[in-house]
Amino acid sequence: MSWLRFWKRDDEQTAGQPGGTVTLPADRPLPPHLAAARQRAQDNRAGVAETPDGGARRLAELERRRQAALFEVEQGELASTADNPWEQRIALLTEALATVNDDLERLDAAPPEPFAALHETPITDIVVSSGQPPSVGFTVGDQRFQYDEEVDWAERGHQVAMGELRRLAGDPARLVPTTISAELVESLTVHLTDSLFVFASDLRDRQLDAEPFPDRPTLADLGRPCAVCGGWRDWRGRCQACARRNAERGQLKREADRLLDERAGEVEERHRLVERMPIARRRLADIETQLDALETARA
Structure with a gap:
């Protein structure tokens, strides 16, 4: 039964009574949707009373943006110096890459595997x-x-x-x-x-x-x-020494690719920070101007 029909029924039942009024019990519950709406309204009124005013919220937001812009400016200035963390990591990665390349060269120049011929026993x-x-x-x-x-x-x-x-x-x-x-x-x-x-x-x-x-x-x-490494080949012509060397070579190449990618990422990150530093400075100056204006208005 809808509440509209409920009220109509009560009006019909009280028709002819003096004043035509309806007295509802004090403990009659509200419908669920009305009770929820009332609770939300009460919560909203309580929240408004406890939260800062609009100026304080705006001030907090500008201060957060100022800290982010200041950090970006500081990172750009640090990346612009000669001895910066990015250059240090790039140097370490370059050194590791040189070691991997040396290992690859030693593997390619490895001496032939030891070999001893077997008898032609049937x-x-x-x-x-x-x-x-x-x-x-x-x-x-x-x-x-x-x-x-x-x-x-x-x-x-x-x-x-x-x-x-x-x-x-x-x-x-x-x-x-x-x-x-x-x-x-x-x-x-x-x-x-x-x-x-x-x-x-x-x-x-x-x-x-x-x-x-x-x-x-x-x-x-x-x-x-084996014609490649000089070791023994099995019955099917496969050489375990070559397979071992190829596996080691593949592992070294994957490590070299990883180091190259990581070094390229460091170079790109440093370049990005330096390139965006003027934009970050302008954004920081604009935010500080807004902060000064807001603090002046609140004074």
């Missing part, structure tokens, strides 16, 4: 099973290598992904020639371990794709020299 007795799980076996010299695939099973027992091969038999260290220097034994053993894994994975993939096996592979095929 890889024989290749057996690849495509069952579950797939397995790969082959013989190199007196070492029989056996790799089985790690199975990744779903909840209902179905294989959901091709897993990595695990070496179950064979010792790569036994394939390292006894004639090489002692300092190369460990690195060559690590390389052979990785290259044998790559070779076994390639055999498994060829079996699954119904492709022929490689023709008369040898142990030397697992460690041919």
